[in-house]
Amino acid sequence: MKLKNLVNILDDELQPEQFRDYCPNGLQVEGRPEVLKLVTGVTACEALIDEAIDWGADAILVHHGFFWKNERDEVVGMKKRRLQKLLTHDISLLVYHLPLDAHEIMGNNVTLAKLLGITTTGPLDPRERRPIGNIGELTRTLSLSDFAEHIEKVLGRTPLVISGGDHPVKSVAWCTGGAQSYIQLAIAAGVDVYISGEISESTVHTAREEGIHYISAGHHATERGGVQAFGAWLQENYKIEHRFIDIANPV
Template identity: 45%
Template sequence: MSTTRQDLLQAFDALLQPARFKDYGPNGLQVEGKPEVRRIISGVTASLALIEAAVAAQADAVFVHHGLFWRGQDGRVTGWMKQRLALLLAHDINLYAYHLPLDAHPELGNNAQLGLQLGLTASGRFGEQDLGFMGTRTSGDGFTDAAALAAHVQQVLGRAVIHAGPAQRAIHNIAWCTGGAQGYFEAAIAAGADAFITGEISEPQAHYAREMGVAFIACGHHASERYGAPAVAGRVAAQLGLAHEFIDIDNPA
């Protein structure tokens, strides 16, 4: 089966409601390709490696969290930008990208899906645009201490984490927000978190964690955002009868 480029856009927009968000770049169709779509490739970032994989898979569309265009970037089409755009245009591939709307979706978004992977159930939201999730362990049990939570995150995601702050404090209320959400740490503390999980850590957060007695766990920007894109693209592909494949281009960041 197939659908049109515009109908696919409308399906993504209906699910993710991008108009609700003040974002750092354009959400939706970023690069126009062929008018008919049969096969979607999803991934985290519209890197050259992902576009090359989409070409090899004979995809008509690519769906990502991190697109090509961001507020304040240099608008010249040179270097890496020229390479990526040239490959998309040469193969007439549509590029759809959704940033904050993909983080925020209550069931299929990055935060919801990370919580599912880690066995966490959200009970509330916090932070700017309500992007942060707050909840507890789905089993109903807390973690004996922050070190146990850090070890659990590391085991589930399959990569080393950075753990700042107390190691021995028992953990019940857990806040999380994927990607580069280290700036949400103070809001998580104010919301009553015992621990905060995100992708990245900056220098100030280690001090806040020690001084406030709240654990900060950085599990990698890419590692925390591997789950929303395939969940959304898979749902829309099934809805429209399209083929879909998630391709994970590894990233140590």
């Protein structure tokens, strides 16, 4: 497939123009014009680029790319090495950040819900035009520790659990990645537990004092679903060979 077509297909599906994001979405680094082999990963770190080179990938699709707001503009150090490897090997970098969180069928939030057995009932922030997190329900009521155990089994990572009281868990709000501050939206929604990837010192106090459980399930661990779903979808519907490469990250 032509790189141009791949970018158009992903842009059509993910509609980046509808988001106010912290990085450019779409084609961030242009490589060769034909794409047959696509690597997906969470972050365009050097280790992922190395593995993509070894596999002979034509393009890489990630959730976390380059050129973040507030990062320095100069191409030095880590940024130089990453870009140099991509350009030397003529590999494209495709990046979708918030659009990949929000996508209704293959996004990070819906794929996480599927893994955890949550039925989505609505958006976490109904004021947003394209809401990122969601609220929903478990099929049956669980104790907080049973739910945490379930998350550990499914994601392969022990979550950090902050108890907000002795209530069990049925209603859930979640937002993948570094969305711990959205706990305020979860409190407003009145759910039993809020799940995100990371945690701040203040999240602990908010959970305890507002009476909501908080589960920090891993930024990396909660954001592996979107790129994998898109890679599989591209492989199924277009002439593209896809491979997801997981570069472990404990956060």
